[in-house]
Amino acid sequence: MTSFRIYPAAAVTAAALALAGCTGSPAPGPTSTAASPSVSASAATPAGGGGLPAVPGVVKEVEPSVVTIRTEIGLGSGVIYHSDGSIVTDAHVIENEQKQPFKNVQVQFADGSQAQGTVLGVDDVTDVGVIKVDRTGLPAAKFATSDPEVGSMTVVIGSPLGLEETVTAGIVSSLHRNMPPSKESPHGAIDLLQTDAPISPGNSGGAVADSTGQVIGLSEAYLPPSSGAVAIGFVTPSSTVTNVADQLLASGSVKHAALGVVPTDITPQLAQRFSLPATAGALVVSVSQGSPADQAGMKAGDIITKFAQNQIGNVTDLLVALRKQDPGQQVDIVVQRGSASQTLHVTLGNLATGP
Structure with missing residues (x-):
C-alpha cells in the first residue's frame, strides 16, 4: 500500500x-x-x-x-x-x-x-x-x-x-x-x-x-x-x-471497509468546551448500534488517536487509514477515554455502495 x-x-x-x-x-x-x-x-x-x-x-x-x-x-x-x-x-x-x-x-x-x-x-x-x-x-x-x-x-x-x-x-x-x-x-x-x-x-x-x-x-x-x-x-x-x-x-456495488462512527475534528473551542483530554485525534460523536465499533466497545466521546498503526490527528487521517483496509479485516484502534488510553480490537464491516 x-x-x-x-x-x-x-x-x-x-x-x-x-x-x-x-x-x-x-x-x-x-x-x-x-x-x-x-x-x-x-x-x-x-x-x-x-x-x-x-x-x-x-x-x-x-x-x-x-x-x-x-x-x-x-x-x-x-x-x-x-x-x-x-x-x-x-x-x-x-x-x-x-x-x-x-x-x-x-x-x-x-x-x-x-x-x-x-x-x-x-x-x-x-x-x-x-x-x-x-x-x-x-x-x-x-x-x-x-x-x-x-x-x-x-x-x-x-x-x-x-x-x-x-x-x-x-x-x-x-x-x-x-x-x-x-x-x-x-x-x-x-x-x-x-x-x-x-x-x-x-x-x-x-x-x-x-x-x-x-x-x-x-x-x-x-x-x-x-x-x-x-x-x-x-x-x-x-x-x-x-x-x-x-x-x-x-x-453494481463497491465494497469499502466500515467502522460505524460519526467522527469530527477537535477544535480548540471544542476541546475547551467539553474538557477533552487531547486536541489531536478524531472525536467520536456517535456510534451506530450494532456496528463494528459498537461491538468492539467504542463509545461516543472517545478520541481515536491510532488506527491500524497509523497516527490519527484529525478526521481526514482516519478516513485515509480506513480506506487502506478491506471489509472483514481486524485492526487495533487506540482511543483516549477520559484520562485513560485503551486499545480496541475491531473487525471492520462492509460499506457496500451502489445505486
Whole structure:
C-alpha cells in the first residue's frame, strides 16, 4: 500500500473545494471534432515527458475516447472504458442534487454522434460511476496501471461549460492529496492527484492523460479563483477508477471497509468546551448500534488517536487509514477515554455502495 501525504487543512477548507461537475445548464455547447480541439496550457514546457509539442499526439490518441454526458440538470464528461459501450465518469456527474443516480443520460461522442446511456452504478465514496450505451466497437481509452511522476505532463480533455472536447495542459503537481469531508463529499476525497492543468465546471469525469496517451485519471475537482488559488485541480487516479469500475460492472456495488462512527475534528473551542483530554485525534460523536465499533466497545466521546498503526490527528487521517483496509479485516484502534488510553480490537464491516 502506498503512503499518503495529507493535504494541509489550513491551506484549503472543504468549502473552498469545487467539484468540477455539471454545468448549470444542459444546453448543448458548440460541436467539435478530434481535428479541431480548443487548447490552452498553464505551463510553457511541462517537465518529464515531451512537453507541449507532445500534446497534439496525446489529443489524437485520447480524444476519440472522451464523451460529453448530458443529464436533466447539466452536463459533464466521461471516458470510454470498454469497446462494448461501458463508460466511466464521476458519480456526481450522473446524480441529481439529492445524490440519487439518474436512470438514463445522453452521451455525445467525439464524432458528434449521440446515444442514450444507462447508469449501471455509482460509488459515492470514490465519486466514480459507470454508464453503458448500446454500441460496440468504441475506441476505449488505455488506463495507466501506476501513478505518474510529479512534474510529468498532464493533458486534460473534457467539456468545460459545455465546450466539447476542450484540451488543457500542465503537469502533475503532487500525488496522494486528501481533502476533508464536506456536505458534498461526506466521505472526504482521498488519494487524489493534483495538477495545474486548468479544470473547470463540466470537466468532471473527463480524461487526464500523460504524454504517452494513457489516462492517468478522471477530472474531479478544482479550487476556484475566489479561494485565492491559481491552477489547482484534482484528479481521481486511474487505479481507483479501474478498481471501482470493475466492481460496479461485476455487481453494481463497491465494497469499502466500515467502522460505524460519526467522527469530527477537535477544535480548540471544542476541546475547551467539553474538557477533552487531547486536541489531536478524531472525536467520536456517535456510534451506530450494532456496528463494528459498537461491538468492539467504542463509545461516543472517545478520541481515536491510532488506527491500524497509523497516527490519527484529525478526521481526514482516519478516513485515509480506513480506506487502506478491506471489509472483514481486524485492526487495533487506540482511543483516549477520559484520562485513560485503551486499545480496541475491531473487525471492520462492509460499506457496500451502489445505486
